[in-house]
Amino acid sequence: MSDLLDRSALADDVLPAARRLLGCELAADTPQGEVRVRLVEVEAYRGADDPGSHCYRGKTARNEVMWGPAGHLYVYFVYGMHFCANIVCLQDGVAGAVLVRAGEVLSDLGAAHARRPTARGRDAELAKGPARLCALLGLDKEANGVDVLDPSSPVRLYAGTPVPDADVRTGPRVGVAAGQERPWRLWVAGSKTVTPYKAGRARADGPDW
DNA sequence: CTACAGATGTACT
DNA sequence: GTACATCTGTAGA
Numbered sequence: 001m002s003d004l005l006d007r008s009a010l011a012d013d014v015l016p017a018a019r020r021l022l023g024c025e026l027a028a029d030t031p032q033g034e035v036r037v038r039l040v041e042v043e044a045y046r047g048a049d050d051p052g053s054h055c056y057r058g059k060t061a062r063n064e065v066m067w068g069p070a071g072h073l074y075v076y077f078v079y080g081m082h083f084c085a086n087i088v089c090l091q092d093g094v095a096g097a098v099l100v101r102a103g104e105v106l107s108d109l110g111a112a113h114a115r116r117p118t119a120r121g122r123d124a125e126l127a128k129g130p131a132r133l134c135a136l137l138g139l140d141k142e143a144n145g146v147d148v149l150d151p152s153s154p155v156r157l158y159a160g161t162p163v164p165d166a167d168v169r170t171g172p173r174v175g176v177a178a179g180q181e182r183p184w185r186l187w188v189a190g191s192k193t194v195t196p197y198k199a200g201r202a203r204a205d206g207p208d209w
Numbered sequence: 210c211t212a213c214a215g216a217t218g219t220a221c222t
Numbered sequence: 223g224t225a226c227a228t229c230t231g232t233a234g235a
Contacts, residue, residue, distance in 0.1 A: 043228070054219095054227055062219060063227095080217025082229050099228060118231065131229055215231085222224075 005159045007149050010070035010089040014044035014096045017070075017089040018186050021098055023163040025106060026148070028137035028155045032111035035137055037103030037127050038160060041187035045086065047095025050184075055095035067095045071149040071157070075139050082131030085139045087148065087157065103127040104191060105136070112136060163188055 005024055010017045027036040047055025047066065054063040054076065066074045066088055074086040074097050086097035105112045105126050112126050116136050119125040127133040134140070139155065148157040167190070170183030 045228075050227095052227055056227075057220080060220075076228090077218055079215085079226075079229055080219095081215070084228065086228090101228085129229070135230095211235085212233085213231105214233100215229100219226085220224100221226095 002158045002160055004149050004151060005071075005157045007071045010087065010098075011091065014046045014089050014098060015184065017087075017096075018042045018044040018098045018184070019168065020162075021087065021100070022168060022186055022188055023160045025158040025160040026100065026103065026137065026155070027107075027158065028139065028143075030111075030115060030138045032108075032114055034107055035105070035112055035115065036107040037105055037133065037136070039100055039103050040191040041100075041102035041185070043099045043101055043186070044089075044184040045097050045099060046090075053095070059095075063095070065145045066097050068092055068145075071147055073139070073143050073146045073148055073155060075134070075141060075144040077141060078131070083134040083140050084130040085134050085137075085143070099130055100133060101130050101185075102187070102191075103133055103136075 009020045021039055021042050024039050025036055026039060027034055045053040047053045050056060055066050059067050062076060065072055068088060069092040070089050072088045074088050075083055077083055084099060086099045088097045090096035105123065109123060113119060113121060116126050127136045143155055146153050146155050148155050167188055169187050169189045171185045
């Protein structure tokens with residue numbers, strides 16, 4: 001058990017925020033009890049200069065919370081089927097968020113498998129991928145805008161155990177215009193729960209953290 | 210591993 | 223209408 005993450009860890013810029021979110025623990029109340037995961041893969045988005053961001057074209061009803069204060073959830077529905085969750089970063093009025101892409105289950109595995117039968121008993125598939133992680137934690141449009149740094153919220157973000165620099169890997173994003181190859185995807189080396197597809201090539205030499 | 214079908218919100222033309 | 227801006231599950235090799 002650990003304390004909630006400090007909100008200031010998300011305030012400065014999306015890349016250091018993403019770096020800090022690795023190793024944090026996201027917990028949600030579900031009918032099967034509290035489900036908790038350790039974040040092992042994240043991806044940073046910043047509205048102003050990222051064509052891949054939902055906010056690149058400005059504020060809409062859908063992406064509104066991404067423009068708000070840090071520490072809230074931005075949950076959106078995609079492809080008519082799936083939910084994905086971001087943790088909002090930066091100052092109120094500035095669009096930025098970190099997409100949570102994968103996690104390792106820390107809570108009861110039986111309950112987790114009951115929530116995600118399509119994992120077919122494979123622990124590594126419980127929360128591998130942003131929509132799977134949302135399904136596991138029960139995050140849907142009801143969770144949009146929730147403050148995960150409020151201890152009374154149904155979804156909470158704990159500081160967890162920081163990941164050493166030596167274990168952090170970064171990769172360029174794919175499908176983004178040339179010149180945007182900044183290491184905005186970060187993951188924990190060696191985790192079996194990281195989405196391997198669209199493999200941005202791993203690099204141990206990140207920016208100067 | 211690769212391929213593609215899935216069911217349908219959101220923002221665009 | 224159409225593409226999709228952050229996909230998943232299943233089938234088949």
